Amino acid sequence: MESPSGPSWYMEWRIASGDDEMRCLPTLLNLAPPKSGTTEIYQQIQTMPEVISAAPAEPSSLCRGRSAFWCSKEPSFWHAPRSAASLQEYTLMYQPLTEKLQGGSGSSTIAVDWSPLNYEANPYLLGRFVGPAARFVAFLRNPVQRAESDYNWSIYTVGLSCTASKKKIQSPGSSSGSSQAMHKLFASSVKDFTTCAATSSPLRCWRRGAPARELNCRTFRESSAYVLRGLYSVYLSSFLEVFPGQLLVARAESLTWPRLAALLGATLAPRPTTATLAPFRGKHQVHLLPETQQLLKSFYAPYVLELQHMFNDSTLSWW
Numbered sequence: 644m645e646s647p648s649g650p651s652w653y654m655e656w657r658i659a660s661g662d663d664e665m666r667c668l669p670t671l672l673n674l675a676p677p678k679s680g681t682t683e684i685y686q687q688i689q690t691m692p693e694v695i696s697a698a699p700a701e702p703s704s705l706c707r708g709r710s711a712f713w714c715s716k717e718p719s720f721w722h723a724p725r726s727a728a729s730l731q732e733y734t735l736m737y738q739p740l741t742e743k744l745q746g747g748s749g750s751s752t753i754a755v756d757w758s759p760l761n762y763e764a765n766p767y768l769l770g771r772f773v774g775p776a777a778r779f780v781a782f783l784r785n786p787v788q789r790a791e792s793d794y795n796w797s798i799y800t801v802g803l804s805c806t807a808s809k810k811k812i813q814s815p816g817s818s819s820g821s822s823q824a825m826h827k828l829f830a831s832s833v834k835d836f837t838t839c840a841a842t843s844s845p846l847r848c849w850r851r852g853a854p855a856r857e858l859n860c861r862t863f864r865e866s867s868a869y870v871l872r873g874l875y876s877v878y879l880s881s882f883l884e885v886f887p888g889q890l891l892v893a894r895a896e897s898l899t900w901p902r903l904a905a906l907l908g909a910t911l912a913p914r915p916t917t918a919t920l921a922p923f924r925g926k927h928q929v930h931l932l933p934e935t936q937q938l939l940k941s942f943y944a945p946y947v948l949e950l951q952h953m954f955n956d957s958t959l960s961w962w
Contacts, residue, residue, distance in 0.1 A: 786873025
């Protein structure tokens with residue numbers, strides 16, 4: 644991925660109105676799924692002087708019920724087609740970039756949308772608005788560890804936030820959150836996808852499985868998202884088709900802050916540390932059984948190999 648430079652590094656969308664007002668879109672979008680270290684990486688990106696985060700205008704249906712930090716990191720637009728938010732409302736979140744450009748500066752500015760759910764976006768729809776100046780990055784974590792972390796976070800964070808579930812999720816030995824329950828769910832997700840992929844392309848199975856990947860109070864105990872979010876090569880293949888030459892993919896575990904700044908063409912803020920991606924450490928954390936680990940490794944193996952071939956990068960491996 645080339646470093647951003649010059650006025651072509653921003654995208655603008657002009658509202659079809661009489662005043663032809665300029666609005667800017669983000670220039671850098673995250674495609675790594677949740678529990679890939681996205682929050683830690685975003686916190687470091689925020690310290691880079693070239694970076695502008697989304698600045699929610701009030702009131703915003705994109706930020707309802709969320710803090711300013713989470714809204715700036717995750718505008719929740721591209722992956723939420725049922726959202727009442729309009730494209731105009733989304734672009735208003737990047738008004739600081741618009742103002743910089745209108746003032747004659749900002750050509751080297753990087754405006755980010757770091758939502759960990761952008762991977763669920765329809766790249767063909769994105770392509771109608773996001774041009775060749777956009778860049779997409781995916782710093783990907785070991786898919787087996789990511790699945791375990793995702794399950795723990797969802798069971799004990801999403802689950803406990805659901806009023807109807809509070810009395811049911813009390814300990815890691817409960818039927819809602821245990822190593823055995825996790826294995827049963829993961830095995831079912833693997834079986835369903837493998838069965839589909841035996842007669843259809845993995846990408847078609849991915850698209851068909853969108854409803855099963857939803858995570859909410861009704862679905863968090865049975866969602867296939869925990870497993871299928873680790874099929875990086877499958878969902879990235881469609882982004883690569885629409886945005887060839889605009890994707891940067893790397894192992895999150897190998898990411899250092901100096902390398903991050905270099906990859907983004909930004910200035911490193913003083914923080915001489917290496918990115919460390921710790922697993923979720925909740926009160927009720929449960930762990931993968933040995934047989935679950937082996938199941939997931941066998942399931943992911945061909946897709947990890949495919950990922951290496953897609954990006955001609957043999958370092959995209961975790962075992």
